[in-house]
Amino acid sequence: VTYHGPGQLVMYVLFDLRRLDIGIRALVDVLENITITGLKQYGLSAIARKDAPGVYIDDKKIASLGLRVKKGCSYHGLSMNIDMDLTPFSFINPCGYEGLEVTQLSEHGVKCTTSDFAAVLLHELKQQLNYCQLKLGPNTLHV
Template sequence: MLNRTAIIKQPDKISFFNDVYKLQKEYQQALILDNSKPDFIWIGEHQLCYTLGRGSNYDNLLFSLNDEKYDVFKIDRGGEVTCHMPGQLVTYLVLDLKNFNKDLNWYLRKIEKIIIKILGTYNIECHLKNGLTGVWTGNKKIASIGIGCKRWITINGFAINFDCELENFNKIIPCGIKDCLMANMIDFNKNLNIKEVKRIVKKIIQEEFNFDFVSK
């Protein structure tokens, strides 16, 4: 596999979803126009919001879209409704799959493998479920995946629940899965540090995609 240069951003502050989504779209468009441009990785946290994928069933949103208390975004990814919030570690990957494998199923399986490796670093036993995208520990979901792709340039990525207010998921049917229970990483180890987990996320992504990271 060729070495690829990727710009990486890891803000310490809690970011607004829409700001980072616009940034992803800018990098995606740059890669579409010129595939010699670097890929882009973002690792961080969001202020509370809900996002809906293409073709999402609005019945899975358990509050009114007119309720100004909640920020809701309809975005370019597959999958149903999910929730982002502080304490949830979100990773976005804007990659040119032509440099890896032009196969979205391969890419989804690669992301699942990355998540399992991250969690395995902390001895959190997890698994996949047939017919569903994401990663579970026992009967609870601990990580969600949602990707978009245009001309083989990806957007969006995955979210791992680190230490977030899981009650926020009660406002939706997460990923369209009824009675879906959620888990946090700190349920398994109270001493985990989110900055350390970010470092492991960066390391494993670098290894799996053979990236040379630059800050820009």
């Protein structure tokens, strides 16, 4: 179970994993790495955990992953807490982990919008996958 709400960036990654020649674990690693690298640009140190996918700052989850792969194609993606009301997370076990605390960029003194961080993630994703063109909604963003 998870929660999505205003002030949260949700990034859907629709890839043909066979064409990219990567597996599911490699895609998880890419998504975690681009998030960690993006957070570094804001002066934050974050980690990924093999036992609980996602990205963490001081044992609090700031980004969650939720992927489905069907016929070699990935669906869904990641959610990144930017500046939102975290109260709804207290009513659930985020990602199935009882007692897991969540955090967001604004709690760490970072002032940015979901669009700002989306641009950072897209740039990092392009670097990781060696892409020249990525789609952001109905528009095409060249990074």
